[in-house]
Amino acid sequence: MNDLATWQEDKLPEVEKQIEDFIKTHTANEQLQESMLYSINAGGKRIRPLLLLATVAAFGKNITKQAYQVAAALEMVHTYSLIHDDLPAMDDDYLRRGQATNHVVFGEALAILAGDALLTSSFELVAEIKLEATSKNRLLHLLAKSAGASGMIAGQVRDIQSEQEQLSFSELTALHQKKTGALIRFAVVGGGILADQSERVLSQLDNFASYLGLAFQIRDDLLDELATTEKMGKKTQKDSAAGKNTYPALLGVEQAKAALTTQLAQARKILANLSFNDFDPTLLQEMIQLFELERGSQ
């Protein structure tokens, strides 16, 4: 349990298997399936499903097939958002994780539809999980809310609107609490729901995840600012060129690093204060290290 790398290597293949199995058995068009799987298999650290599974494990619960399936659905929602964000009408990115983006390979029409299909399939997948109906509805509702018009999508709209506009620290933070934060909060709170935790615990988990989500975005901005295209596997320093608001642009690199450190310290503090029966914060504490600047790209 203490070795995060080993734990990841053990858990991630099952998440990926659940995604692949679902797409292969629930997609009635070969090219659509190929396009969906292309972006799913384009890699990434799978930070959201890992956070969800680590939260379940922190409460001393076994990671059931049901937990893997919710983690799989979450990664499908994240992947849909990347496909749509990369479109020419949005960020117009041709590289992600060192590979051509979906629309470059499959064309814009299919990329839009593969994104739509991953989003829809995520709800179809959660609806099919063998889980008590009330918990399942709760997970479905939280997933839709997190991904939707008051969550991730609202953040993405705000991000586009605010190009060429100077946001304050609190405005930028509000934007990213939605754009990046909402799905990271779903990961942790969803894990808590799967572990049958009380409202009080879920609310503390949500608070923990808010700091993590913000840390994730500050780190992502810093990596974009500091790294070279080769290392990141995507075009970098593109955000500042596009007039996008980023933490380093707003605060300077050093202050942005300090803000990242602050967010992570807050997250650690909340975690240390969570003391329930059978709760073991070790794995989540280790996961926080993944949000530090020096741990390499996501």
Place this chain on the structure above:
Amino acid sequence: MNDLATWQEDKLPEVEKQIEDFIKTHTANEQLQESMLYSINAGGKRIRPLLLLATVAAFGKNITKQAYQVAAALEMVHTYSLIHDDLPAMDDDYLRRGQATNHVVFGEALAILAGDALLTSSFELVAEIKLEATSKNRLLHLLAKSAGASGMIAGQVRDIQSEQEQLSFSELTALHQKKTGALIRFAVVGGGILADQSERVLSQLDNFASYLGLAFQIRDDLLDELATTEKMGKKTQKDSAAGKNTYPALLGVEQAKAALTTQLAQARKILANLSFNDFDPTLLQEMIQLFELERGSQ
């Protein structure tokens, strides 16, 4: 109950109110909200929510707030599909129902996101309905399945793939059973679920709706072939110009009209054979008339 026009006028405002209320209370960005409501309020006959409500009513059930909410979610899914279908990368339509399409007014980025938001919000809405958890889960699952990678989206992908390719009658029918048929089947079967019907009844309703769905598409193709731009409020004869497969192009206008008549006769026949306690087919029989060629555009 016998006067369909009066019945519609009575029910539709409540469907529209449920959609507006949900979007206004669940969208955390003003421009996103405006873009979503623009397409919702662009009109249309609301054939899907009407079919759902008429099915509930046919079983002698009151139309509850819950039924209006499911009907609202269904119309939101339909509206998302129109916004994405109209995009430049897809059908590249600048007019729909006599109004500029969403991306023409709000730009492509916001149109993509408004579509994503309507889709996600539809699941969020169903998840919030005060309904017994198992029925709610069933509705959520069927909605996702109907809209998703083995339903509507698979049909849309096939439609794009088959441009410049000659489909047979059965291939074209398989395409439209997904593209148009899946949501129409959801309307009728979803109404049956809301009316607490058995699997056997739901299966007969599904069969009835399959004929209706196909009739809808044949009629739509015929209207496109026969009508002028002015009357339809959108560009017409565009399908054949784009090399799209349509029933009139495949069968000729007269044979396509005959095929439409056949589908509707089949639908009527199934309906006449449905005899359950408290089941009154009158309203659904009247609704079939909306699928006839001479009843004007949808």
